[in-house]
Amino acid sequence: xxxxxxxxxxxxxxxxxxxxxxxxxxxxxxxxxxxxxxxxxxxxxxxxxxxxxxxxxxxxxxxxxxxxxxxxxxxxxxxxxxxxxxxxxxxxxxxxxxxxxxxxxxxxxxxxxxxxxxxxxxxxxxxxxxxxxxxxxxxxxxxxxxxxxxxxxxxxxxxxxxxxxxxxxxxxxxxxxxxxxxxxxxxxxxxxxxxxxxxxxxxxxxxxxxxxxxxxxxxxxxxxxxxxxxxxxxxxxxxxxxxxxxxxxxxxxxxxxxxxxxxxxxxxxxxxxxxxxxxxxxxxxxxxxxxxxxxxxxxxxxxxxxxxxxxxxxxxxxxxxxxxxxxxxxxxxxxxxxxxxxxxxxxxxxxxxxxxxxxxxxxxxxxxxxxxxxxxxxxxxxxxxxxxxxxxxxxxxxxxxxxxxxxxxxxxxxxxxxxxxxxxxxxxxxxxxxxxxxxxx
Numbered sequence: 267x268x269x270x271x272x273x274x275x276x277x278x279x280x281x282x283x284x285x286x287x288x289x290x291x292x293x294x295x296x297x298x299x300x301x302x303x304x305x306x307x308x309x310x311x312x313x314x315x316x317x318x319x320x321x322x323x324x325x326x327x328x329x330x331x332x333x334x335x336x337x338x339x340x341x342x343x344x345x346x347x348x349x350x351x352x353x354x355x356x357x358x359x360x361x362x363x364x365x366x367x368x369x370x371x372x373x374x375x376x377x378x379x380x381x382x383x384x385x386x387x388x389x390x391x392x393x394x395x396x397x398x399x400x401x402x403x404x405x406x407x408x409x410x411x412x413x414x415x416x417x418x419x420x421x422x423x424x425x426x427x428x429x430x431x432x433x434x435x436x437x438x439x440x441x442x443x444x445x446x447x448x449x450x451x452x453x454x455x456x457x458x459x460x461x462x463x464x465x466x467x468x469x470x471x472x473x474x475x476x477x478x479x480x481x482x483x484x485x486x487x488x489x490x491x492x493x494x495x496x497x498x499x500x501x502x503x504x505x506x507x508x509x510x511x512x513x514x515x516x517x518x519x520x521x522x523x524x525x526x527x528x529x530x531x532x533x534x535x536x537x538x539x540x541x542x543x544x545x546x547x548x549x550x551x552x553x554x555x556x557x558x559x560x561x562x563x564x565x566x567x568x569x570x571x572x573x574x575x576x577x578x579x580x581x582x583x584x585x586x587x588x589x590x591x592x593x594x595x596x597x598x599x600x601x602x603x604x605x606x607x608x609x610x611x612x613x614x615x616x617x618x619x620x621x622x623x624x625x626x627x628x629x630x631x632x633x634x635x636x637x638x639x640x641x642x643x644x645x646x647x648x649x650x651x652x653x654x655x656x657x658x659x660x661x662x663x664x665x666x667x668x669x670x671x672x673x674x675x676x677x678x679x680x681x682x683x684x685x686x687x688x689x690x691x692x693x694x695x696x697x698x699x700x701x702x703x704x705x706x707x
Contacts, residue, residue, distance in 0.1 A: 285503075425449060
């Protein structure tokens with residue numbers, strides 16, 4: 267159904283299968299390595315932290331994987347989500363380009379994250395798991411998993427990066443609302459947290475540290491498994507409902523996108539949006555540009571190394587082949603807390619290494635300038651993470667104007683910023699600062 271410049275899908279059009287890009291890769295991913303032996307790990311070795319039903323998805327080479335009816339029922343609370351043309355932003359920019367965005371801010375926690383949180387809680391419930399342990403940066407993932415765990419009657423333990431824990435108090439409120447236990451990371455709850463605090467009592471935390479705490483918590487509780495909100499193959503798989511819907515919506519609109527854009531921290535919202543279109547590029551059906559946008563303060567794809575590294579700070583997780591700034595990297599406390607991760611999803615990393623994805627890094631203040639322009643023209647306040655994709659989309663639209671070349675620009679609006687208004691206050695008061703990555707000497 268089309269209403270002016272908003273493309274809706276009916277509930278019956280909610281995708282019934284996830285798309286697994288591993289089936290179409292030009293070469294298989296390098297396997298995860300054991301943190302001790304450095305040898306390739308089997309799914310059985312990973313079963314200490316993940317249930318086998320999710321590990322089967324992690325290594326699957328099947329192109330299409332069925333979505334259980336129970337998951338579809340929960341997703342239908344807010345899905346399918348609309349595809350919207352940003353006509354007022356286009357007019358403000360005086361660009362010949364069309365700008366479209368896939369709006370993921372309408373989910374209960376306000377972001378794309380519950381697309382995988384619901385699936386992970388469901389499969390853990392099926393495996394008999396009573397409790398999930400996880401980390402969260404800005405709080406979108408923590409609130410999404412709290413929501414999903416409450417629905418399935420599973421306890422939820424969240425380690426929230428300390429700088430975001432202090433910056434975003436209402437994200438904690440959301441998690442408490444859905445009965446999760448939330449602590450600031452690094453914490454005194456784990457040996458990993460204690461070790462970090464002994465070295466630096468004022469440590470602002472990082473996703474790598476929070477992951478270390480969550481994994482340690484998992485290994486110390488027999489009834490607990492670990493849940494990750496990005497990076498891993500099965501997480502990206504669950505997010506492909508976004509891109510599959512978007513493809514159908516563009517088909518109904520009679521429009522073909524030229525460039526697809528998403529912000530990247532661990533890579534899940536970008537992959538969920540882009541991978542169903544990447545399938546056409548990999549199989550020679552269509553040619554699209556894909557742009558992954560990250561903060562200049564944590565430029566994993568643009569300035570990181572493509573190599574094996576740990577997913578956490580302490581070195582408890584498997585080693586993954588990915589772009590990384592080093593597992594001990596602690597980024598500046600920018601407001602886009604969901605993008606403050608030292609590594610990148612192996613699938614996104616591999617496709618970037620093969621020059622199928624373009625990577626861009628944006629500074630914090632220009633990113634907020636773009637967010638304000640979007641909010642004032644389109645009426646929706648973006649999360650600081652989402653603003654990175656908006657910044658890139660605006661830059662592409664300006665370039666189209668300078669070159670006088672019409673194009674269709676599409677980006678994923680990964681989450682709203684209604685719980686990030688303090689960041690906008692900092693921007694308007696002039697207290698917001700630009701941070702740029704400084705490599706170790």
